[in-house]
Every structure is written in C-alpha cells, then in structure tokens.
Amino acid sequence: MPGLKPIYRPKFTVKQIEEAERISQKHTAAHNKVQRAKLVLLLHQHPDLENPQAARLLGRHENWVRYWRKRWVTEGFSLSDKPRSGRQPTLSANDHALIKAIACEFPVQRSQPLSRYSTMDIVRVVKVEQQLDHVSPSSVWRILDQDAIKPWRFRCWIFPRDPEFLSKARPILELYQGFWQGQPLGARDFVICADEKTSIQARQRRYPSKPSAANQLALFEHEYQRQGAIQYLAALDVHHMRLFGRCEPKTGKAAFGRLIDDVMRQPPYTSAERMFWIVDNGSSHRGAKAVAELRERYNNLILVHTPIHASWLNQIEIYFSILQRKVLTPNDVKDTKELEHRILAFQNYYMEYAKPFNWKYTCHDLEQQFQRLRLAA
Numbered sequence: 001m002p003g004l005k006p007i008y009r010p011k012f013t014v015k016q017i018e019e020a021e022r023i024s025q026k027h028t029a030a031h032n033k034v035q036r037a038k039l040v041l042l043l044h045q046h047p048d049l050e051n052p053q054a055a056r057l058l059g060r061h062e063n064w065v066r067y068w069r070k071r072w073v074t075e076g077f078s079l080s081d082k083p084r085s086g087r088q089p090t091l092s093a094n095d096h097a098l099i100k101a102i103a104c105e106f107p108v109q110r111s112q113p114l115s116r117y118s119t120m121d122i123v124r125v126v127k128v129e130q131q132l133d134h135v136s137p138s139s140v141w142r143i144l145d146q147d148a149i150k151p152w153r154f155r156c157w158i159f160p161r162d163p164e165f166l167s168k169a170r171p172i173l174e175l176y177q178g179f180w181q182g183q184p185l186g187a188r189d190f191v192i193c194a195d196e197k198t199s200i201q202a203r204q205r206r207y208p209s210k211p212s213a214a215n216q217l218a219l220f221e222h223e224y225q226r227q228g229a230i231q232y233l234a235a236l237d238v239h240h241m242r243l244f245g246r247c248e249p250k251t252g253k254a255a256f257g258r259l260i261d262d263v264m265r266q267p268p269y270t271s272a273e274r275m276f277w278i279v280d281n282g283s284s285h286r287g288a289k290a291v292a293e294l295r296e297r298y299n300n301l302i303l304v305h306t307p308i309h310a311s312w313l314n315q316i317e318i319y320f321s322i323l324q325r326k327v328l329t330p331n332d333v334k335d336t337k338e339l340e341h342r343i344l345a346f347q348n349y350y351m352e353y354a355k356p357f358n359w360k361y362t363c364h365d366l367e368q369q370f371q372r373l374r375l376a377a
Contacts, residue, residue, distance in 0.1 A: 010072035
C-alpha cells in the first residue's frame, strides 16, 4: 500500500546471538546497549513481530525499533551508537594512559606532600609535569572511571604473618562446613564460637536525646558523661544460632570459664559427644596450656585457635558487629546496669528471628587467596 513503511527483518548469526545474550545479562553494561541486545533476542525468537508489538514488549517507541531493524539490515550488526559529530577529544590515548598511571602511584613517588590523590591533585600534576593545560577534574574522573580507578579511596588490610595460617584456618572452615579431620560431624557434635567484647562504655548524654520526627533525624547530644564500662563475653552455636552471653566487670580466665560453664552445663551440650570451641589468641584462652586446662575440665571440649590477626574467621565477630550497630551506636544509658540489661535483652531478641549465618568462604577460597598473595609478592 502507498505510504506503508516496510518492516525490516534482520537475520542474526549464532555469534551475534551469543553476544546479545551476554550483554543482556551483564549488570555493568550500558542500559541502551542492554535494550538493543534484548531487541536482538526478541527478533531472533519472533522474526515476524511487528514494530508496535516489539516496542510495547520492551517499553520503547516503535520508531526506535524501526531504526535498529533497518540499521541491522542495511548497515550490518552492531549494538553500539554511531560516532557522533562534534568537537574531537582533546586528550589522546597516551594522555589517558598517563593520567591512569599517575593515579596508580603513591603521591610520594612524585614528591607530592599528599597521602592520596584527588582528581584536582592529578590535574595539577599533569599540568605542571606534562603541560596539559586543557585537562579538567571532570575529564580526569571520566578517564579513571573507565577502569574504576579511585585513588582517593582506600581500605586497610593485614598481610598474614602466621607461618601456620593455612593449617590453623582449615579446621575452622571445615567445622563451618560440618566436617572435622575429613569426617562429617555427628548429631551430638556442636561448634561454638566465643570471644570477649571489651570496655563497652555506659555513656549518658548531657542533654536528653530526641527521637525521629517528620523531616528530622533522631538527635543525640555529642557530649556525654562516662558511667563506667563492662565486658561482654558471648558464645554462638554456629549451626543452630543459639547465643549465650554474660557481662563481667573485667575479662580473664575466671570470667571466660564462667561463660564456658553457662554453655556446657545445659542441654543438649551436657550430653554432647564433642564440643568444638573456636577462639582467638586472647590471654583468657591462649595456647596449649588453655587447651589442656579446658580439656581437663570438660573431656568433650576441643579448643580450636584462630591464626594470629584472623578474627574474621570467628563468627561471633559477626554478631558483635550487629550488636554494635543495633544496640551500642549511639550509646545513651544512665549506668552499667541499664547497659547490661540492654545487651542481654538484645541477645534474646536477636535469637527469636535470626538464622545461622550463611558462611560461604571455604578452604578452597582461602587457598586461592593465598595463591594470589604469593603471585603478588
């Protein structure tokens, strides 16, 4: 019929379909590219689909569908935009590489009195050293964003220095997976993670705190009066999410022993075949002496120490971080008794709805990480 626009029916190769499937599932791909990839897959499955129908299914205008169908038929397959007209880039590929190289150095390597670069700092270095006067902070940010380079951000880490790190960490990770020395744990075996959260201060704010209101955050006075401090000792049954805790005026062998008694003297732990206690190297339970003393006290207790500087292997630390965020930050109590009551009440409250932590880090993951560290060294 006169005036009727033709419907272009592109045909795609297997390789082009695979590329479209890969891009449509890629979370970091540009939105426009993902939409074009979805159109490719839609037309591959329904080659006779009309433009208005395809547009409705993808939430786009039918002119957009028509444009890409025609382009794929007349100009060949591509998911990218055509080069646009306008001012040509003023920074060359070498300039891009130079800016990225500077961002991947410590400022001291160029005698800069800085600990880390900002985009403006990089602009100053480039202008002084390379005479690139047309560089701006926004252009530096765009160049670095291509490779997710962010020299203004950092995180701290500790290089494992325990020569027996792997041999000490493997048993713990195997216990989390339900194994001990290559054999599955039995129904009467339990895995307990324990530690102390020390010096928790009772802080009474100098002025009353105010709860949230319309268009206003909760308000807590910055200044406070110290009302004493307590120590919180806690143990976690890893596979059953049972918590045991007590507050003490100070830590030590005696206090930690009372926590052990709290757990070991109640069912089902009184009749357990084996009780695996995962602890760090704190003075309350350090070394072979603590292993022997506790084994003499309870003949079914097996003390398992984490490597040095590996508190992240102890699941009780996950609970401590939850306690810190939900109970102790901000901290506004009148005395240590109120603080103790709040901590122990939260312990019971948390057990009502919590499930065992979904621990996914395995021995294989640890070995791979050590392999990467060896290659980077």
